[in-house]
């Protein structure tokens with residue numbers, strides 16, 4: 516399998532962490548796509564992913580899988596333990612809900628702030644910006660941090676008693692928050708403690724050490 520990504524990106528980090536959690540890194544070749552040059556918006560990349568975003572997983576049969584959630588669902592189904600997307604129907608439902616909520620209320624909100632209210636990836640890529648919308652989404656992300664802090668007051672992981680892809684999505688949000696220098700509110704002790712624990716996971720520590728080739 517091939518993964519087209521950008522090594523420091525928050526969304527690629529989600530897939531890299533999932534790969535490491537599942538012990539699948541050896542089955543994947545990484546191909547770097549330079550976001551700063553707008554390579555992800557070039558016609559030859561758009562045939563891989565209509566949305567022009569990273570990461571994209573290319574299967575041996577030529578199938579292109581985009582969207583982190585879809586890619587992680589595929590990887591999770593490939594190999595047994597640990598299950599990242601849930602065993603029982605209830606677990607699967609709660610994990611899916613919390614991961615999607617983490618995208619909407621945290622990770623995607625920070626992404627909008629990055630692209631609309633900062634220099635983002637530069638004028639070559641950021642051809643339309645709306646700073647007001649960006650700042651509104653930044654505020655939404657801070658509220659999201661407070662929400663997840665409250666969730667973690669009563670459980671060790673984002674979707675309950677076990678680590679799951681919902682944690683990985685919030686990890687992506689925390690990585691993006693650091694990139695844009697968006698502070699976690701001082702009083703969010705549970706979220707801060709959780710983030711410290713997550714950064715001790717080998718899968719989180721190893722996400723940047725994967726070597727990449729070029730197409």
Ligand SMILES: N[C@@H](CCC(=O)N[C@@H](CS(=O)(=O)O)C(=O)NCC(=O)O)C(=O)O
Nearest residue numbers: 521524525526527567568569570582583
């Ligand atoms: N919904 C997509 C979003 C992916 C996404 O936004 N990826 C970023 C990569 S990174 O910023 O995390 O490295 C991207 O392609 N951004 C480029 C752009 O939006 O122009 C997913 O979940 O995969």
